[in-house]
Amino acid sequence: MRLYILQRGTAALMVPLIAIHLALIVYATGNGLTASEILARTRGSIAWGLFYQVFVIAAAVHGAIGLRSVARDWLRIGPRPQTGLMWGFGLLLLAFGTRAVIAVVFPGSLS
Amino acid sequence: MSNTAKHLSVSVWRGFADGHYQTFEVPRQDNQTVLDVVTWIQRNTEPSLAYRFACRVGVCGSCAMTVNGRPRWTCRTHISKVVDQDGKLELAPLANLPPIKDLVADMRPFFDKWEKAEGKFHPSKTRVDPMATISPETTKRQAADKAIECINCGVCYAACDSVRWNPAYLGPAALNRAWTLANDERDAGGPQRLKAVSANGGCHSCHSHQSCEQHCPIGLNPTESIAGLKRLTVDAYIRGELS
Numbered sequence: 162m163r164l165y166i167l168q169r170g171t172a173a174l175m176v177p178l179i180a181i182h183l184a185l186i187v188y189a190t191g192n193g194l195t196a197s198e199i200l201a202r203t204r205g206s207i208a209w210g211l212f213y214q215v216f217v218i219a220a221a222v223h224g225a226i227g228l229r230s231v232a233r234d235w236l237r238i239g240p241r242p243q244t245g246l247m248w249g250f251g252l253l254l255l256a257f258g259t260r261a262v263i264a265v266v267f268p269g270s271l272s
Numbered sequence: 273m274s275n276t277a278k279h280l281s282v283s284v285w286r287g288f289a290d291g292h293y294q295t296f297e298v299p300r301q302d303n304q305t306v307l308d309v310v311t312w313i314q315r316n317t318e319p320s321l322a323y324r325f326a327c328r329v330g331v332c333g334s335c336a337m338t339v340n341g342r343p344r345w346t347c348r349t350h351i352s353k354v355v356d357q358d359g360k361l362e363l364a365p366l367a368n369l370p371p372i373k374d375l376v377a378d379m380r381p382f383f384d385k386w387e388k389a390e391g392k393f394h395p396s397k398t399r400v401d402p403m404a405t406i407s408p409e410t411t412k413r414q415a416a417d418k419a420i421e422c423i424n425c426g427v428c429y430a431a432c433d434s435v436r437w438n439p440a441y442l443g444p445a446a447l448n449r450a451w452t453l454a455n456d457e458r459d460a461g462g463p464q465r466l467k468a469v470s471a472n473g474g475c476h477s478c479h480s481h482q483s484c485e486q487h488c489p490i491g492l493n494p495t496e497s498i499a500g501l502k503r504l505t506v507d508a509y510i511r512g513e514l515s
Binding site: 163 | 438477509
């Protein structure tokens, strides 16, 4: 039940986040912004950092729980492997996503 | 052979889970249901053929089988609706249930899950209390009425992808029944029913593919009922009544 609530809650949270993210893509490509111009706008921005970090957390939680259901239905694996897969995939998404957020908000800090 | 051929070529599942298809030639008639075809085979060609039926008019729900890969009531399925250009017909027992013999599936898992979903009525009054007055106008009663005509034929259960993938899943019919009782003002089993349908294999295992609605012979929509149960369980969780 808790996993269901978490998955549906993060889905609801991501609806506006995805809309803003898509609007941003349309704006950036429509105005022909280069990667360096985009990074110049996001560098040091706590607001964009928070926005995308929340997005990353929500996506990691949502995707990991969803993958657990897919694994249960299609791979017919038991509860423990399901949970292991969920945590592994979720942490992986969280790590990659957080790394991307740091790279966008603090360019150069990871190199 | 055209769709109006004089004979049908009917492949019928014989034996148990490891059985095989046996083909029978059956005379075609103008007005003929799939159940008529099966009955003709048993009476004229293969007396040992096992199949299940009772009312023959779409009331009892016992004659459901897999007809050309799709679960159907055989008594209410006219041959012209299902036979292909070659006059071929393929019959098997309902899917997602253990086969017993030939066209008979074991319905016990279906009804066990029906009970597991708290599909039984929990009375809130005794026989000495006055009869409850139920207004047909209330939202809850209308929700119950919309789903209540299920006769437990198992067609939705056989059509459900989630049942096929997840053996613990209670299935559309059991959850549809739970939804009707959740909306029954006279029922006192609400809390334990919500617990039952939110446990592993409960309503949250439904992926809303809507095969149940697509295949239900009387046009019920168990997916809608299951969505209602999901809402009730979320409300109960927020109120702290479910963990």
